[in-house]
Amino acid sequence: MKPAPLAYCDPTTVDEAVAVLADAGDEAKLLAGGQSLMPLLNLRIVRPSVLVDLNRIEQLSEIDARETGGIRIGATVRQRTLELDATMRERLPLLVEAVRLVAHVPIRTRGTVGGSVAHADPAAEIPAVTLVLGATMHVLGPTGPRTIPATEFYLGPFTTGVDPSDLLVAVEFPPQPPGAGWAFLEIARLHGAFALVGVAALIHAGADGTLEDARLALCGVGGTPVEIEGLDELVRGQRPSASLIEHVARRVRETIEPFTDTQAGAGYRREVAGVLTARALHLAASRAGLEVAA
Amino acid sequence: MTVTPVDARPVRMLVNGDEVEAQVESRRLLADFLREDLELCGTHLGCEHGVCGACTILLDGEPARSCLLLAVQCDGAEIQTVEGLGRDGVLAPLQEAFREHHALQCGFCTPGFLMTASYVLSTTPGVPEERELREALAGNLCRCTGYHNIVDAVQDAARRRQQTSPQKEG
Ligand SMILES: Cc1cc2nc3c(=O)[nH]c(=O)nc-3n(C[C@@H](O)[C@H](O)[C@H](O)COP(=O)(O)OP(=O)(O)OC[C@H]3O[C@@H](n4cnc5c(N)ncnc54)[C@H](O)[C@@H]3O)c2cc1C
Ligand code: FES
Ligand code: FES
Numbered sequence: 315m316k317p318a319p320l321a322y323c324d325p326t327t328v329d330e331a332v333a334v335l336a337d338a339g340d341e342a343k344l345l346a347g348g349q350s351l352m353p354l355l356n357l358r359i360v361r362p363s364v365l366v367d368l369n370r371i372e373q374l375s376e377i378d379a380r381e382t383g384g385i386r387i388g389a390t391v392r393q394r395t396l397e398l399d400a401t402m403r404e405r406l407p408l409l410v411e412a413v414r415l416v417a418h419v420p421i422r423t424r425g426t427v428g429g430s431v432a433h434a435d436p437a438a439e440i441p442a443v444t445l446v447l448g449a450t451m452h453v454l455g456p457t458g459p460r461t462i463p464a465t466e467f468y469l470g471p472f473t474t475g476v477d478p479s480d481l482l483v484a485v486e487f488p489p490q491p492p493g494a495g496w497a498f499l500e501i502a503r504l505h506g507a508f509a510l511v512g513v514a515a516l517i518h519a520g521a522d523g524t525l526e527d528a529r530l531a532l533c534g535v536g537g538t539p540v541e542i543e544g545l546d547e548l549v550r551g552q553r554p555s556a557s558l559i560e561h562v563a564r565r566v567r568e569t570i571e572p573f574t575d576t577q578a579g580a581g582y583r584r585e586v587a588g589v590l591t592a593r594a595l596h597l598a599a600s601r602a603g604l605e606v607a608a
Numbered sequence: 609m610t611v612t613p614v615d616a617r618p619v620r621m622l623v624n625g626d627e628v629e630a631q632v633e634s635r636r637l638l639a640d641f642l643r644e645d646l647e648l649c650g651t652h653l654g655c656e657h658g659v660c661g662a663c664t665i666l667l668d669g670e671p672a673r674s675c676l677l678l679a680v681q682c683d684g685a686e687i688q689t690v691e692g693l694g695r696d697g698v699l700a701p702l703q704e705a706f707r708e709h710h711a712l713q714c715g716f717c718t719p720g721f722l723m724t725a726s727y728v729l730s731t732t733p734g735v736p737e738e739r740e741l742r743e744a745l746a747g748n749l750c751r752c753t754g755y756h757n758i759v760d761a762v763q764d765a766a767r768r769r770q771q772t773s774p775q776k777e778g
Contacts, residue, residue: 315656321613322634322680330611338613345681352676353657356637364613365634367681394670418747420664420671420724505746 383489389428495602624692
């Protein structure tokens, strides 16, 4: 099918974009990469009367790599740009690994980081990474700019702290701790399809080889990406071992409340979440140069 | 400055090297603009929601779904479609390879595969590994060939390109 009639504009500044949103109210939709929104328009599941294209706002397409190691990624930075960027590969390898599992190249050439985060599909990879890395969302609304930590951002399926009158301006990632190990693993029906279950893992150890922190977030197992809390206490001061990893995997299986849909049953998702957690932690440990005791 | 949303707009773009100007409705998909307004029907529409890849074109040199782009968004852009691959009735080497390897049957998916594959060839030096190539083509669906011959054709085109003095075959 084809989109219903709509009015289009392509402002060149964020202030203009927010002003159009304020004028048009609930009738307007922001258009970033269009890889989620255009299918909804074509199928007429969504029928905005005004479309505000963000692709001509230069400020939104910038990657700002700070001296301090943190990186601020403009909302319309393409997923493909990010995956090919040398600085991103070096500083945020976990994000790059996840992005490569988002759809296919001809979709990532258009799809944006901000679009994925704002769309908040419960199965999407990038939102899970924002939780694990402790990202901050920069939002511009009718009353001015504000920030929302990733942990408070995802409110439900396709629902976030970005209101219809708001624009997500950038996603800011703090530096990944030095010597950290990371992994993003998922199971999907086909390469490039949405994950049935995905796991983002980040661990880091001190100079003595004992763990200081472990963070995990999963996608595809709830209405939002799910962070597993309290792992830092569980692992701190311990050396990575198969039994510790099994312990964490059990915690994951017990914490999540997966759903059943046409793709997979809740029980299967729970099982796979445990298996992927263990694999991701093994991989993260080896990338951190840590040996996992049997 | 305020911007006013409009129902239709003039656009200018370069399509297969030709300058094109037209007034388009805002809701017009790039795919429909190409097929119906420019009568370039080589770009096929299968699913119209991004899944099948039949409508893949090159937008400023990168592959993209023309069913997920509005024509108005492409003002000032450079578009390449399957019609731009060969010229004056002569097939491009990649198209020749598809024909020789029986990489198409009904041909519905072929324009999309050709555009994705031409991007792969332009960005990969040498001959892409099978695994790598299958991943690169995974966003294009084919209901007929079973993919083997498509992979063979693209690898063969890459191999021929490598030869220093390519002899034209067929
Ligand atoms: C075949 C196919 C397979 C896919 N597979 C995956 C997958 O495996 N994993 C995955 O995560 N995604 C997948 N996607 C979706 C992914 O490609 C999209 O890029 C992403 O979900 C949305 O990003 P976008 O830039 O395309 O946003 P759009 O489609 O332009 O926008 C999506 C929504 O976010 C809003 N929005 C966008 N930008 C902003 C902003 N800056 N501020 C406020 N609101 C904003 C829009 O208004 C809209 O509601 C797939 C898509 C297709 C077509
Ligand atoms: S028609 Fe565009 S991807 Fe299927
Ligand atoms: S040749 Fe028929 S769909 Fe590919």
